[in-house]
Amino acid sequence: MQPTTKKTNARQLTLDILRQIDRKNSYTDIALDRAFNQTHLNPSDRSLCTELVYGIIRHQRTLDTLIDQLGKKKAKQQPPDLRRILHIGLYQLRYLDNIPPSAAVNTSVNLAKEYKLNRLSGVVNGILRQYLRSSETDGDPLILPPNPIEKIAIQYSFPDWMIETWVQQWGEATTEQLCHWFNQTPTIDIRINPLKTTLETLQTQLTEAGINATPFPPLPCTLRLQGKIGSIQTLPGFHQGHWTIQDSSAQLVSYLLDPQPGETIIDACAAPGGKTTHMAELMGDQGTIIACDRTPSRLKKVQQNAQRLQLNSIQTILGDSRHLPQLINTADRVLVDVPCSGLGTLHRHPDIRWRQTPEKIQELSRLQQEILTQAAQWVKPQGTLVYATCTLNPTENQQIIESFLTHHPQWNLKPPSVHWLFSPFMTSSKWIQILPHEHHTDGFFMVKLKKG
Numbered sequence: 001m002q003p004t005t006k007k008t009n010a011r012q013l014t015l016d017i018l019r020q021i022d023r024k025n026s027y028t029d030i031a032l033d034r035a036f037n038q039t040h041l042n043p044s045d046r047s048l049c050t051e052l053v054y055g056i057i058r059h060q061r062t063l064d065t066l067i068d069q070l071g072k073k074k075a076k077q078q079p080p081d082l083r084r085i086l087h088i089g090l091y092q093l094r095y096l097d098n099i100p101p102s103a104a105v106n107t108s109v110n111l112a113k114e115y116k117l118n119r120l121s122g123v124v125n126g127i128l129r130q131y132l133r134s135s136e137t138d139g140d141p142l143i144l145p146p147n148p149i150e151k152i153a154i155q156y157s158f159p160d161w162m163i164e165t166w167v168q169q170w171g172e173a174t175t176e177q178l179c180h181w182f183n184q185t186p187t188i189d190i191r192i193n194p195l196k197t198t199l200e201t202l203q204t205q206l207t208e209a210g211i212n213a214t215p216f217p218p219l220p221c222t223l224r225l226q227g228k229i230g231s232i233q234t235l236p237g238f239h240q241g242h243w244t245i246q247d248s249s250a251q252l253v254s255y256l257l258d259p260q261p262g263e264t265i266i267d268a269c270a271a272p273g274g275k276t277t278h279m280a281e282l283m284g285d286q287g288t289i290i291a292c293d294r295t296p297s298r299l300k301k302v303q304q305n306a307q308r309l310q311l312n313s314i315q316t317i318l319g320d321s322r323h324l325p326q327l328i329n330t331a332d333r334v335l336v337d338v339p340c341s342g343l344g345t346l347h348r349h350p351d352i353r354w355r356q357t358p359e360k361i362q363e364l365s366r367l368q369q370e371i372l373t374q375a376a377q378w379v380k381p382q383g384t385l386v387y388a389t390c391t392l393n394p395t396e397n398q399q400i401i402e403s404f405l406t407h408h409p410q411w412n413l414k415p416p417s418v419h420w421l422f423s424p425f426m427t428s429s430k431w432i433q434i435l436p437h438e439h440h441t442d443g444f445f446m447v448k449l450k451k452g
Contacts, residue, residue: 010045011088011107014052015115018084021057021351028057028351047228051185055095056087058183058350061157062142063087066094069143070127070134082120085111089128093135101132148172156183161358162343169394174435178392181437182346182353188225188232189216189441190243191251191274193281193309197242199223205236218421221281222248241309246274249344249434249441250390252425253337254278256432256448257386258417261286263332268321268375271298273305273314275337280311289313290327294320322370327378333385336375338368340389340396344436344443365395372404376411379451384414388446392435397445401431405449414450 008016013035020031032053041049056063064075067086075083089108092099105128112121134141144151152172153163156179166175190213192202199215203223206213211229216222223243229235237243259265259279270276270291280289291314293299299316306314317324341361342352372387379385387404389396405411413430416422427433431447 008039008041010041010048010052011111012114013039013041013045013049014056014088015081015084015111017049017053018056018087019081021053022080022084027349028053029349051096052088052091054185054350056084056091057354059091059095059157060087060354061154061159063090063094063157065154066090066131066142067127070130070141071123079117079120081115082112082117082123085115085117085124086127089124090131093128093131105129105132152176152179156180158182158353162353162356165393169392174437177437178435184347186348188229188245189248189251190223190225191246191278192221192223192243193241194221195281195285196240196310197237202237202242209236211235216248218424219248219251222251224248239308244274244277244305244309246278247345247348247442249425249439249444250274251278252422252432252434252444253335253386253388253446254282255418255421256388256416256446257333257335257384259283259287259289259333264288264290264330266290266292266327266331266334266375266378268292268334268336268371268378269338270302270316271295273302275335276302276314277305277309277311279335280306280313281309283313285311285313287313288315290315290317290331292317292319292321292324292327294318322374324374324378329378329380331378332380332383334375334378334383335386335388336372337386337388338371338396340364340368340391341393343391343393344434344445345390347436348442361393361395365400368396368400369403372400373408376404376408376449376451381451383451385411385449385451386446387449388444390442390444392433392443392445397433398431401447401449410452411449412452414448416448 017031017035020026067075085108089104092104093101108128109121109125112124131141144155149160149164152175153160158179163175166178192199203213211225212227213223213225216224254275259282261283265279267276271293276289276291291302296318299318302316341356341364342349346353376385425432425434425439434441434444436443
């Protein structure tokens with residue numbers, strides 16, 4: 001879709017996007033992309049809009065608590081547009097240093113008027129100025145409750161149940177470090193295609209294009225991009241298939257499986273194809289990779305990624321991995337990267353913290369167990385399987401593996417083949433649990449199993 005000539009500014013577009021998220025339950029990244037495709041903004045306004053939308057979604061519980069404490073009505077009792085306008089103002093005052101407080105207040109008041117909330121513009125002015133006065137006299141205007149779970153949840157803007165899960169697992173101090181990490185703007189990792197280029201060549205090309213790209217050891221094919229990047233598709237080498245976006249922790253999954261040239265590999269939940277294409281690269285594009293997914297549109301993304309990276313060893317099967325009996329005893333190695341709650345990617349996908357619930361996670365864990373049980377039947381005797389998630393929830397990780405091993409005594413845990421690559425990430429002799437704040441990557445869980 002071509003951009004329209006609609007005249008707007010960053011804060012107006014921010015409110016429009018937040019409306020889409022609220023009214024149509026849109027995902028943040030999708031709502032942003034759609035808005036940017038339909039409206040022209042200069043680069044600085046585009047950057048501010050992105051910061052505001054992602055930041056407000058991340059911090060909305062903290063912002064709501066401030067409205068509750070500073071206003072006469074609770075945040076959820078305010079008209080929806082007024083609540084989001086207050087979020088826009090408070091976010092600028094609390095989290096952005098490059099915007100003068102007077103500008104944050106005045107633009108928010110004007111936004112209320114522009115969206116036909118003239119009678120409530122005084123509420124916006126009053127709450128924002130009260131926040132400023134309290135900041136000057138009392139320090140942080142946010143009043144936190146004594147309960148440690150609720151305190152962390154409000155301060156860092158997470159649901160109570162999520163904080164409680166992490167505190168039980170790692171304690172309060174680690175949970176706070178984790179929350180702080182998840183509220184930072186994410187970096188972008190790219191994985192070079194060693195069949196087409198080298199790390200040094202691509203780094204030079206990106207540097208010449210004004211992109212800050214640095215290696216991420218010990219991973220041999222990773223560059224981390226920081227700072228302003230612009231449109232991904234315009235970067236050097238993208239259309240030539242020289243690289244693809246993939247977080248460094250996700251890359252470890254394929255290294256753990258350790259596919260070899262000439263083997264038959266099955267990727268049980270392949271879309272959108274990041275790990276599928278990585279395995280093909282590791283095999284020198286020699287052998288067969290069968291990529292499975294039950295959604296046609298998602299499976300098409302696997303095909304598109306394989307085509308862009310010019311990989312020919314990948315075949316696709318449309319179907320539910322719980323119901324593919326034709327694959328029994330056909331694979332040397334199987335990757336089971338199951339659908340999960342995504343709690344290891346909360347800095348990248350802030351919506352997840354508000355969309356997931358304990359009930360949904362219980363449903364996911366049942367699905368994960370079913371997929372693992374079926375996919376294990378695809379492995380030949382003496383073959384290997386890797387189970388992986390991008391979540392930090394033991395219900396979807398350790399408990400799944402412990403249950404599987406209890407009911408399948410012919411399977412055993414197997415250590416990584418490339419010890420030097422995994423040693424920085426090994427937190428257990430049994431499995432790999434990557435904690436974002438420690439390893440500066442997405443959170444991941446992965447374990448390698450061998451069939452007797």
